[in-house]
Amino acid sequence: MNRRNETKIKKALRVYLVMGSVNLQSGKDPVDVLREAVAGGITLFQFREKGPGALEGEACLALARRLRDVCRENGIPFIVNDDVDLAVAIEADGVHVGQSDADASRVRARIGEGRMLGVSVHSVEEARLAVQAGADYLGVGPIYPTRSKADAHAVLGIEGIRELRAAGLAVPMVGIGGITADLAAPVLAAGADGVAVISAIAGAPDARAAASAFADAAPWLRG
Incomplete structure (x- = not known):
């Protein structure tokens, strides 16, 4: 990864929203929630x-396209979780995979060098393998206990990020898992380039205010 791309990715990771239709309060439209979150930063x-x-087939594809369009209108990278076929079909900006999803090196080969690849990691060994496979950034966590993912790994804490940095891993990293606005600053101070959240924004009564709170809690996120 060249330094220019690395800097761009680090900036993109600052306030990273992960969301699907199942993460919303009842009756809310994912597109409306995304627009609010974009307005919040x-x-x-x-x-x-x-x-x-969760939506499947054409319904999932239709929603993905609508959300992608919101991102394009606002210059925000649009990443697809796990589903490489979907990402390619709608020309997403990248793919994120977990340790139990598709092999990262195969995903990289499929999406090419022009799209972003993120990989979830829970240890130094996994992180090094992900970088070797072509990961542009690492999702590290869960940092705190979370209810958003039924298959969540054991809690790492901010020490998990510190351990990766101490091992010499300079690749962009985003902390994820149970992070609220008042817990964002310690995650960044530990070495993360940003925070990824699901319920703290997607499940909030006001997604715009919730997104803005993360930057307010750590002002350098707005830089």
């Missing part, structure tokens, strides 16, 4: 349509 969006009641 999110810098990257990941479409993660998983869990009980």
